[in-house]
Amino acid sequence: MRVLALETSCDDTCAAVVDGDGRIQANVISSQEVHDRFGGVVPEIASRHHLELVNLVVDQALADAGVALEEIDLVAATQGPGLVGALLVGLSTAKALAAARELPFAAVDHIQGHVAANFLAGEGGEPAFEPPFLCLIASGGHTLLTHVGEPGRFTVLGRTLDDAAGEAFDKGARMLGLGYPGGAALEQLAAGGDPEAFSFPGSRRDRLQGGRGPGRQAFANSLDFSFAGLKTALLYRLREMPEAQVRERAADLAASYQAAIVESLILRAEQALERTDATRLAVGGGVAANGELRRRLGALAATVHVPPRELCTDNAAMIASAALHGEHLPYPAYLGLDAYATGEGSP
Amino acid sequence: MIVLGFDTATRATAVALMLDGGEMLRARDDPGPDEHPGHATRLLTMAGELLATAGVGWRGVERIAVGLGPGTFTGLRVGVATARGLAQSLSSELVGVSSSLALATAAAGTPDAEWAGPHEGRVLALIDARRGEVFAAAYAASGSHSASEIVPPRAIAPDRLGSLIGLAEQHGAGAGGWLAVGDGAVRYRGQIEAVDLTIPDDSSRLHLVDAGTICELALGERPVTAYEQILPDYRRRPDAELALESVAARGGDGS
Ligand SMILES: [Zn+2]
Numbered sequence: 001m002r003v004l005a006l007e008t009s010c011d012d013t014c015a016a017v018v019d020g021d022g023r024i025q026a027n028v029i030s031s032q033e034v035h036d037r038f039g040g041v042v043p044e045i046a047s048r049h050h051l052e053l054v055n056l057v058v059d060q061a062l063a064d065a066g067v068a069l070e071e072i073d074l075v076a077a078t079q080g081p082g083l084v085g086a087l088l089v090g091l092s093t094a095k096a097l098a099a100a101r102e103l104p105f106a107a108v109d110h111i112q113g114h115v116a117a118n119f120l121a122g123e124g125g126e127p128a129f130e131p132p133f134l135c136l137i138a139s140g141g142h143t144l145l146t147h148v149g150e151p152g153r154f155t156v157l158g159r160t161l162d163d164a165a166g167e168a169f170d171k172g173a174r175m176l177g178l179g180y181p182g183g184a185a186l187e188q189l190a191a192g193g194d195p196e197a198f199s200f201p202g203s204r205r206d207r208l209q210g211g212r213g214p215g216r217q218a219f220a221n222s223l224d225f226s227f228a229g230l231k232t233a234l235l236y237r238l239r240e241m242p243e244a245q246v247r248e249r250a251a252d253l254a255a256s257y258q259a260a261i262v263e264s265l266i267l268r269a270e271q272a273l274e275r276t277d278a279t280r281l282a283v284g285g286g287v288a289a290n291g292e293l294r295r296r297l298g299a300l301a302a303t304v305h306v307p308p309r310e311l312c313t314d315n316a317a318m319i320a321s322a323a324l325h326g327e328h329l330p331y332p333a334y335l336g337l338d339a340y341a342t343g344e345g346s347p
Numbered sequence: 348m349i350v351l352g353f354d355t356a357t358r359a360t361a362v363a364l365m366l367d368g369g370e371m372l373r374a375r376d377d378p379g380p381d382e383h384p385g386h387a388t389r390l391l392t393m394a395g396e397l398l399a400t401a402g403v404g405w406r407g408v409e410r411i412a413v414g415l416g417p418g419t420f421t422g423l424r425v426g427v428a429t430a431r432g433l434a435q436s437l438s439s440e441l442v443g444v445s446s447s448l449a450l451a452t453a454a455a456g457t458p459d460a461e462w463a464g465p466h467e468g469r470v471l472a473l474i475d476a477r478r479g480e481v482f483a484a485a486y487a488a489s490g491s492h493s494a495s496e497i498v499p500p501r502a503i504a505p506d507r508l509g510s511l512i513g514l515a516e517q518h519g520a521g522a523g524g525w526l527a528v529g530d531g532a533v534r535y536r537g538q539i540e541a542v543d544l545t546i547p548d549d550s551s552r553l554h555l556v557d558a559g560t561i562c563e564l565a566l567g568e569r570p571v572t573a574y575e576q577i578l579p580d581y582r583r584r585p586d587a588e589l590a591l592e593s594v595a596a597r598g599g600d601g602s
Binding site for chain 2: 037038042044045047048051052053054055056058059069084085088089090091092093094095096097098099100101102332335336337338339
């Protein structure tokens with residue numbers, strides 16, 4: 001079994017070839033570095049770039065894997081959630097590639113893809129991370145906590161009620177004048193700062209002094225995330241500080257802001273581990289690259305698995321992995337598949 | 348030559364299969380006003396059905412022909428991505444055809460029940476561009492089922508069609524009356540009829556991009572050598588780019 005998978009849900013044009021044992025034979029990621037000047041991903045521009053690149057990325061993946069299309073047994077693509085116009089480029093291309101050869105097809109949920117990144121065999125041939133486990137997925141597009149009972153299924157335990165964790169990083173970085181996307185720059189700046197210098201919503205200090213409204217209590221009892229208040233708190237803090245002081249304390253601000261995001265993620269992971277009696281935790285999404293998050297994860301009383309960075313951020317190898325464990329539609333059952341923008345769920 | 352052609356520039360999805368000897372099989376999906384376009388859901392399904400009806404396997408398709416628009420961006424991308432994916436998988440030839448030219452070609456010299464006799468004048472292809480505009484292009488009918496471009500497609504308000512006609516006439520559009528076809532002509536009939544031209548009945552097939560015509564036009568074209576040479580004919584830049592430029596022009600910093 002050999003899978004060719006495409007992923008175009010946001011601004012990365014990705015294709016991968018993975019074998020039936022979850023070994024990656026090719027994993028091509030073409031990042032569109034054209035959105036920075038807009039301060040965010042522009043759907044129409046992302047869709048245009050996907051279309052320009054998609055066949056070349058497929059050719060590159062096949063070349064990297066050293067295989068021809070004749071040697072592909074299953075084609076897969078992300079069906080959603082994501083930007084519909086962007087998804088449709090990859091989905092239409094993948095359906096056409098499969099239809100012309102009457103190959104079976106797997107339509108993959110993007111979140112299931114992030115979960116399935118953990119099923120891929122490691123570079124050194126080390127075995128994949130097997131269910132059951134909890135999976136924390138935090139990126140610029142999504143933040144959720146899932147329970148993975150078996151490879152093809154997951155249940156959502158908690159999700160963000162507003163911004164995604166990666167979005168909070170990027171927005172904070174922008175407010176601190178670090179450009180877009182600035183998550184990595186914020187982490188760098190934070191390295192020289194005091195994480196307890198400022199109290200932001202979500203931080204340990206804030207939680208100890210926390211209010212007690214009924215809405216707040218319901219949120220506290222849930223495993224959901226919220227980052228909008230944190231972003232607003234940084235905005236107000238910056239407004240009341242003289243410009244010179246902002247410059248002087250930029251590292252402390254960044255460190256405290258980052259600590260609040262990481263604290264929120266770690267708190268929910270801890271609570272979920274307690275409530276489900278799980279002992280294993282996997283992490284996915286671009287935020288998993290954050291060093292402070294990794295450090296805190298390492299201190300949890302659980303076996304923690306963080307895939308390599310290129311498998312945490314959006315990629316097609318994870319889509320191929322999910323396809324291996326998901327439903328395979330025979331030709332022509334998949335020809336009418338459409339993309340979807342929102343909602344995540346196991347099939 | 349066996350040609351599979353399709354067009355997704357308008358709300359419709361049109362597919363045709365041209366067999367050796369020129370026999371043409373057609374299928375199309377014209378969604379109602381309250382329905383979503385079926386580009387993603389109907390295109391490959393109808394193509395598969397036409398092939399099955401003709402008893403031709405996918406491997407038998409020698410050339411893929413796709414309408415490049417102008418038209419709806421997402422629809423065009425579904426069509427172009429599908430065409431490129433098929434051509435890549437089949438190692439078949441790939442040709443892009445202007446959807447406006449397909450409209451004009453079908454209208455040129457075609458006797459039509461709703462349209463009074465053969466048309467030998469000039470044709471305006473009007474594809475609904477939304478936002479109160481049409482993608483308008485002007486063609487001279489050069490005999491039966493043949494049209495040559497005088498003014499290439501551009502997005503304009505329907506009440507500016509008079510100046511487009513003026514431009515076409517300056518550039519040698521020849522003599523005769525103007526015939527306006529396309530979903531843009533139907534949608535803006537009220538505004539367009541102020542200009543001296545003829546619009547067939549709303550129900551006329553001349554308003555629909557015909558995938559059979561896409562196949563026929565593709566026969567005369569040289570196939571491209573690389574997939575990325577086939578891109579939608581957008582005729583409009585992304586809003587975000589225009590917004591950024593206008594901010595820059597005003598001297599703002601975009602924040
Ligand atoms: Zn993602």
